[in-house]
Amino acid sequence: MTVRDSAGLTHISFRDILPRTSTITLATNPAGLQLTLDGQPVTTPIQIVSVVGLTRTLGVVSPQVVGGVSYQFSSWSDAGAATHDISTPATDTTYIATFNAQQQTLQFGAASYSTGEGSGSLAITITRSQGTSGEVSVDYAANGGTASERTDYTTFIGTVRFLNGETSKTLTLLLTEDAFVDGSKTVNLILNNPKGAILGGQNISTVTIADNDTTPSSANPINETPVFVQQHYHDFLNRAPEPAGYQGWQNILTNCPPSGRDANGNYCDRIEVSSAFYRSPEFQQRGFFVYRFYSSSYGRIPRYVEFMPDMARVSGFQTTAQEEASKVAFIEDFTARQEFKNRYDALTNPRAYVEAMEAAAGVVLSNRETLIAELATNQKTRAQVLRAVAESAEVYGKYFNQAFVVMQYFGYLKRDPDILYLNWIETLNQTGDYRVMVNGFLNSSEYRSRFGQP
Ligand SMILES: [Ca+2]
Numbered sequence: 001m002t003v004r005d006s007a008g009l010t011h012i013s014f015r016d017i018l019p020r021t022s023t024i025t026l027a028t029n030p031a032g033l034q035l036t037l038d039g040q041p042v043t044t045p046i047q048i049v050s051v052v053g054l055t056r057t058l059g060v061v062s063p064q065v066v067g068g069v070s071y072q073f074s075s076w077s078d079a080g081a082a083t084h085d086i087s088t089p090a091t092d093t094t095y096i097a098t099f100n101a102q103q104q105t106l107q108f109g110a111a112s113y114s115t116g117e118g119s120g121s122l123a124i125t126i127t128r129s130q131g132t133s134g135e136v137s138v139d140y141a142a143n144g145g146t147a148s149e150r151t152d153y154t155t156f157i158g159t160v161r162f163l164n165g166e167t168s169k170t171l172t173l174l175l176t177e178d179a180f181v182d183g184s185k186t187v188n189l190i191l192n193n194p195k196g197a198i199l200g201g202q203n204i205s206t207v208t209i210a211d212n213d214t215t216p217s218s219a220n221p222i223n224e225t226p227v228f229v230q231q232h233y234h235d236f237l238n239r240a241p242e243p244a245g246y247q248g249w250q251n252i253l254t255n256c257p258p259s260g261r262d263a264n265g266n267y268c269d270r271i272e273v274s275s276a277f278y279r280s281p282e283f284q285q286r287g288f289f290v291y292r293f294y295s296s297s298y299g300r301i302p303r304y305v306e307f308m309p310d311m312a313r314v315s316g317f318q319t320t321a322q323e324e325a326s327k328v329a330f331i332e333d334f335t336a337r338q339e340f341k342n343r344y345d346a347l348t349n350p351r352a353y354v355e356a357m358e359a360a361a362g363v364v365l366s367n368r369e370t371l372i373a374e375l376a377t378n379q380k381t382r383a384q385v386l387r388a389v390a391e392s393a394e395v396y397g398k399y400f401n402q403a404f405v406v407m408q409y410f411g412y413l414k415r416d417p418d419i420l421y422l423n424w425i426e427t428l429n430q431t432g433d434y435r436v437m438v439n440g441f442l443n444s445s446e447y448r449s450r451f452g453q454p
């Protein structure tokens with residue numbers, strides 16, 4: 001301040017002006033969410049020293065998404081509106097904004113579906129609401145109803161994943177054409193085990209399949225070429241046929257001479273077409289891919305109930321990138337299962353881990369030392385090493401015939417193998433001739449009775 005006397009002389013003196021202040025603390029419940037102070041975003045908790053009596057504006061960011069969860073503003077501890085002014089109090093004061101977590105919801109797109117037995121397939125929708133950020137997943141399955149998964153539809157079980165931003169996914173219920181006059185059938189679908197989300201109210205759905213047969217018939221639909229080809233897509237690739245492939249296989253069968261061999265002497269009959277589904281790159285890279293994780297980890301065949309949901313994760317219409325992401329997610333799930341953890345979690349030594357898989361699979365890996373070194377130096381994760389073993393030439397070669405036989409049971413008969421499967425493996429290993437085996441399954445009354453009179 002400056003002091004001036006009557007003669008005009010001045011004296012300048014400095015004094016600190018110390019206003020009265022208090023500390024304002026801003027916090028949220030749950031902790032750590034964003035708020036605004038005087039219109040500027042702040043991350044809580046935060047403390048601000050403010051002059052007593054000064055007006056400050058408290059506000060909220062709502063909704064806000066943290067860790068895939070959407071948070072909605074509920075209330076302030078001083079009962080103010082979402083955005084409201086306060087006069088800085090004389091004493092230190094805490095203001096807490098309470099938010100409600102709004103979980104993402106997964107449910108069926110419809111409470112019921114209806115279709116006809118001859119329609120081949122039915123699209124089932126799963127929707128995501130209350131937010132679309134992050135990756136979430138849910139298991140789905142057919143669970144009861146009057147329809148049978150041997151004669152009316154293809155085993156329907158798996159996990160559906162929503163990537164960041166995806167709001168709906170379509171599953172396909174594959175339908176079986178039969179000759180039975182058995183009226184409408186129902187399939188109850190359920191969702192369970194949601195991850196990163198909760199189930200919506202519509203977590204069950206009922207499918208009604210109308211019969212298309214009115215007169216008992218001794219003709220078996222599997223004798224019809226279109227039905228035969230379609231059923232192979234269902235049973236071996238777990239998907240509906242795409243038009244070009246569907247027509248292509250029908251043409252091969254339609255044009256195949258009675259001898260069963262084409263002009264070049266190559267087989268073109270039902271046995272050959274049927275076996276082509278197992279030998280197809282699509283099956284090899286998907287169905288046989290998941291199969292080999294059981295070979296590599298446990299040296300055992302998968303059970304039907306294990307194999308079908310695993311195969312469903314990687315099958316269907318997927319781009320290369322989607323298929324790769326599905327495979328990575330499958331491996332993550334596989335290695336988190338109790339059987340795998342019981343067997344491998346204790347084997348923290350890289351050599352012990354790799355050699356245990358070698359022993360389980362009963363192979364000698366040509367790249368064993370490389371895998372051990374890559375695991376030891378963190379160039380590969382444990383899951384990636386497992387995948388490398390499953391994709392090794394040794395495991396592929398050793399289990400090709402075994403999986404071929406097992407898939408005869410899974411694909412044609414929709415069940416686990418019986419003890420005879422060992423004989424078939426021995427025959428295949430000795431002769432390399434799959435035609436006798438495929439012929440046997442195709443013409444078995446167990447297979448044919450899925451569709452009509454055997
Ligand atoms: Ca029918």
Ligand SMILES: [Ca+2]
Nearest residue numbers: 178180211213
């Ligand atoms: Ca029918």
